[in-house]
Amino acid sequence: MAYEFDGQIAVTRAPDGEGGSQWSADLSEGWLVGGGVNGGYLLAVIGNALRHTFADKPDPIAVSAYYLSASAPGPATVDVRVRREGGSVATAAADLRQGQDTRITALATYGDLDRLGDDVRTTAQEPDMPPPDDCVPNSMAPPEVRAIAPLMDRFDMRFHPDHVGWAVGQPSGAGELSAWFRLVDGREPDPVALLMVVDALPPVTFDLGMMGWAPTLELTAHVRAKPAPGWLKVRHATRNMAGGMFEEDCEVWDSAGRLVAQSRQLARQPRPV
Amino acid sequence: MAYEFDGQIAVTRAPDGEGGSQWSADLSEGWLVGGGVNGGYLLAVIGNALRHTFADKPDPIAVSAYYLSASAPGPATVDVRVRREGGSVATAAADLRQGQDTRITALATYGDLDRLGDDVRTTAQEPDMPPPDDCVPNSMAPPEVRAIAPLMDRFDMRFHPDHVGWAVGQPSGAGELSAWFRLVDGREPDPVALLMVVDALPPVTFDLGMMGWAPTLELTAHVRAKPAPGWLKVRHATRNMAGGMFEEDCEVWDSAGRLVAQSRQLARQPRPV
Numbered sequence: 001m002a003y004e005f006d007g008q009i010a011v012t013r014a015p016d017g018e019g020g021s022q023w024s025a026d027l028s029e030g031w032l033v034g035g036g037v038n039g040g041y042l043l044a045v046i047g048n049a050l051r052h053t054f055a056d057k058p059d060p061i062a063v064s065a066y067y068l069s070a071s072a073p074g075p076a077t078v079d080v081r082v083r084r085e086g087g088s089v090a091t092a093a094a095d096l097r098q099g100q101d102t103r104i105t106a107l108a109t110y111g112d113l114d115r116l117g118d119d120v121r122t123t124a125q126e127p128d129m130p131p132p133d134d135c136v137p138n139s140m141a142p143p144e145v146r147a148i149a150p151l152m153d154r155f156d157m158r159f160h161p162d163h164v165g166w167a168v169g170q171p172s173g174a175g176e177l178s179a180w181f182r183l184v185d186g187r188e189p190d191p192v193a194l195l196m197v198v199d200a201l202p203p204v205t206f207d208l209g210m211m212g213w214a215p216t217l218e219l220t221a222h223v224r225a226k227p228a229p230g231w232l233k234v235r236h237a238t239r240n241m242a243g244g245m246f247e248e249d250c251e252v253w254d255s256a257g258r259l260v261a262q263s264r265q266l267a268r269q270p271r272p273v
Numbered sequence: 274m275a276y277e278f279d280g281q282i283a284v285t286r287a288p289d290g291e292g293g294s295q296w297s298a299d300l301s302e303g304w305l306v307g308g309g310v311n312g313g314y315l316l317a318v319i320g321n322a323l324r325h326t327f328a329d330k331p332d333p334i335a336v337s338a339y340y341l342s343a344s345a346p347g348p349a350t351v352d353v354r355v356r357r358e359g360g361s362v363a364t365a366a367a368d369l370r371q372g373q374d375t376r377i378t379a380l381a382t383y384g385d386l387d388r389l390g391d392d393v394r395t396t397a398q399e400p401d402m403p404p405p406d407d408c409v410p411n412s413m414a415p416p417e418v419r420a421i422a423p424l425m426d427r428f429d430m431r432f433h434p435d436h437v438g439w440a441v442g443q444p445s446g447a448g449e450l451s452a453w454f455r456l457v458d459g460r461e462p463d464p465v466a467l468l469m470v471v472d473a474l475p476p477v478t479f480d481l482g483m484m485g486w487a488p489t490l491e492l493t494a495h496v497r498a499k500p501a502p503g504w505l506k507v508r509h510a511t512r513n514m515a516g517g518m519f520e521e522d523c524e525v526w527d528s529a530g531r532l533v534a535q536s537r538q539l540a541r542q543p544r545p546v
Contacts, residue, residue: 062491062539064337066364066380068357083378084341091339093378105356105366107339107380109490116516123448124512175396217362217382218335220493222539224515239397240532242497243389247535259513262520264537266335266495
């Protein structure tokens with residue numbers, strides 16, 4: 001494979017299972033963070049299996065994932081059951097499994113983003129970011145942080161200086177994070193990669209001074225357009241922490257200034273460390 | 274049943290199906306709108322079957338529904354397969370079927386909202402609404418509109434005067450709708466009813482001057498707290514119309530000023546009428 005990321009999300013078709021197709025994957029230890037495998041990367045693995053399921057509908061339009069148990073690096077299976085096909089979109093259920101354990105159960109609708117028409121009316125505001133070189137790179141993270149978060153070696157991330165105070169013990173309290181993002185291997189973004197991008201930043205709760213890991217209960221991503229090559233702008237925000245949970249909204253903007261993905265996840269509030 | 278709505282979402286346990294429980298429902302013609310049954314009402318029917326599935330986890334925390342085909346009034350079945358149980362939350366897959374046709378396939382996580390703790394930090398702003406009596410009631414809709422939308426007789430809805438210009442051919446163009454909401458039968462809101470409330474307002478595209486029906490592809494709702502009795506405030510907004518689709522974000526605030534539900538749906542842009 002030309003790019004590291006394509007190898008890490010690669011799937012190969014296995015003999016069909018009960019009621020659907022089965023795909024084998026090898027979860028990469030390169031996406032470990034805090035002892036678990038990053039949820040966005042896992043979503044991209046599922047998304048890649050679905051892309052190969054629907055020949056003429058290669059692009060994720062909506063994907064909803066429920067995280068049932070923590071994944072480990074190594075072999076995994078994606079079971080796909082098509083629930084509706086025909087028309088311009090198709091819907092399937094997909095389970096990511098390791099042995100007898102289901103890690104993630106998901107629903108997804110796929111289509112062809114090139115055929116959806118191009119009437120765009122966006123009132124959403126593109127995040128105002130200083131140029132990448134004026135932002136704070138993830139390579140500045142201390143060695144002990146990088147040691148427990150190998151995923152940080154997969155991408156070049158440049159944090160908005162206004163929302164990186166958490167790195168020096170001074171979180172802004174606004175509940176907002178934004179960063180430039182690209183894969184270090186030079187692979188350009190595509191719709192399946194966006195499923196990883198929406199969960200690549202640290203939890204937005206860092207900006208509220210909660211530095212722990214925030215397990216995702218549910219994440220739904222909408223891919224709204226094919227991203228142009230180049231840097232992506234990623235913005236996370238939360239507005240409602242309650243009952244031990246918070247929502248994390250993510251927007252991804254491409255280098256052409258287009259809002260290419262929107263996601264929301266419900267996650268557990270990190271426990272005090 | 275004391276309340277109309279409870280009768281309309283009622284489910285009775287049928288003999289177990291393959292791999293899970295089965296529930297019978299009778300979809301009410303009272304929730305028809307434009308020839309189809311309202312998607313939020315259908316979500317509440319599914320939500321009610323799930324509530325009866327999990328004895329000690331009665332409340333929807335996250336529900337993701339993929340709409341596969343239009344429902345008709347009459348008998349329906351909800352098939353529930355529990356995917357994970359144990360701990361403070363449980364996750365299930367649920368299908369709403371009529372005959373051989375699956376109408377909706379859904380994933381849901383349930384829990385007990387009373388046991389989730391009460392640390393609340395909301396930066397979201399409660400919508401600023403004039404009192405209900407200074408807003409525009411849905412009862413003012415012309416008879417020809419009410420005839421194709423019987424669901425309007427189920428609730429008392431008072432629209433914010435700033436975003437009801439679409440009713441007289443003058444949409445604001447902002448992509449925003451808000452209204453007071455309560456059921457006419459006097460039933461107070463609860464977590465399952467909130468699944469209906471998040472899809473009860475007209476499509477937010479009305480405020481963009483697109484007056485047609487907007488079919489939902491996917492809707493995910495997060496119930497964040499038990500609602501207090503009384504009027505609810507419901508706010509819909511969209512920020513990104515592209516590729517023939519738009520996202521509709523919904524917030525529901527209770528009479529105590531608490532953000533009790535958040536949802537996002539991806540829907541098809543209405544065709545010009």
